[in-house]
Amino acid sequence: MDKVKILTDIALDLTAALNAKDRYLKLLQALHRAIPYDAAALMRLEGDDLVVKAAAGLVEDAFGR
Template sequence: MNQQFNLTQVALELAQSTLHEHSFDQLLATVERVIPSDASALLVLQGEQLKPLAIKGLMPDSLGRRFKIVEHPRLEAICKSTLALQFAHDCPLPDPYDGLLLAKTGDIPVHACLGLPLYDKNALLGVLTFDSLNANAFNSISADTLNT
């Protein structure tokens, strides 16, 4: 798959609700081919919370969680952005997935974090998040790829 994957299509499919539960996992797997990570999640906006629809590399109980946006500064920043947002590896903001990675046990902090807000027109529908234990995991992904 080339790196010109159209992330807008992800948002449109969410908006049209054309996806079924198993399709969310397939969708996340497809995006993972362009943005490989240790953990990723597709979350839908429900009021003031984000609800995971699909996860990879996170504890299974992550699917049952609801992330109140105001309680998670990184998720809040992603939701307020109109472009992809990569956090510096030494960003002091807590990561909502700290301690939830399957790749490591215990409270291992995530070192690289990338978030993509998903919009239909001007309405935020949800976010895609990618986390890696490698601090430079997302540095080679172009802004054009992330903001397509």
């Protein structure tokens, strides 16, 4: 897929009227089209902790590691 199209799709997804969880999942899907991966997670730094906001290809047991 054309990289410009992927970036456009990401921008449109991020500005869509979606809740945060759905927006993060769409971002992971778009990133997968650009950079194929087996597993990925989007995390946010909250205080001193990284909190998983969306994940793909990971089992929940791996989240706390």
